[in-house]
Amino acid sequence: MQFLANTTSPYVRIARISMIEKGLDIEPTIVDPWADDARLRAANAATRVPTLVLDDGTPLAESMMIVNWLEATRPAPAHESLFGPAKDMPGVLSRSGIALGVIDAAVHTIIIRKVTAPVLFDDTPVGLRRRRTMAEGMARLEAIAAVQPMAADGIPRLDAICAVTAIDYLNFRFTDAPWLPAMPALNALSQRLRARPSIGKTMPFVAA
Numbered sequence: 001m002q003f004l005a006n007t008t009s010p011y012v013r014i015a016r017i018s019m020i021e022k023g024l025d026i027e028p029t030i031v032d033p034w035a036d037d038a039r040l041r042a043a044n045a046a047t048r049v050p051t052l053v054l055d056d057g058t059p060l061a062e063s064m065m066i067v068n069w070l071e072a073t074r075p076a077p078a079h080e081s082l083f084g085p086a087k088d089m090p091g092v093l094s095r096s097g098i099a100l101g102v103i104d105a106a107v108h109t110i111i112i113r114k115v116t117a118p119v120l121f122d123d124t125p126v127g128l129r130r131r132r133t134m135a136e137g138m139a140r141l142e143a144i145a146a147v148q149p150m151a152a153d154g155i156p157r158l159d160a161i162c163a164v165t166a167i168d169y170l171n172f173r174f175t176d177a178p179w180l181p182a183m184p185a186l187n188a189l190s191q192r193l194r195a196r197p198s199i200g201k202t203m204p205f206v207a208a
């Protein structure tokens, strides 16, 4: 298998954490999606990371497709479910959806900045809408996390994976942004889960 990835993408991180949690810890093949890497272009019509090329050559694009493939091919009880027990699944998916909305807004802001510079996209009506999504999404997740800790048993399901990926990405790309809410419960969740290899070794960084 080949996991086409970069070191900053939150979508890559969600897929990679999920893979490691399912016992599939393959070394990522680092590519630059913006440089139209030929391997990525061949495997993914959208030329985006993450893309997982299976042993039989089938390419899987989209982080959530990879999550679904993992869940189907490495099911519980042999492997912990990324969705948790069926009774917990609606809540897990609901929280995951909030975090993914934040991640989409954050990535969109970072990408559109490249296009509009030197005019800052962030202050445009659409930019402010994306900022509101980030602030509102994290406020809602924080309110939930404060009363109902995610991964209370130490095992990250998709909601904790997405929430930790979101807060770590915001801390990485929007460091100390004054418009973000206080997020003590989510920061504590990120710190607590960092001892887990899937979370600890996938922190975002800018490659040299």
Ligand SMILES: N[C@@H](CCC(=O)N[C@@H](CS)C(=O)NCC(=O)O)C(=O)O
Pocket (backbone or CB within 6 Å): 008, 009, 010, 011, 012, 033, 034, 046, 047, 048, 049, 050, 061, 062, 063, 064, 107
């Ligand atoms: N919905 C996709 C989003 C993937 C995505 O947007 N990846 C970015 C990196 S954060 C990328 O490769 N962008 C290159 C491009 O948009 O051309 C997923 O969940 O995997």
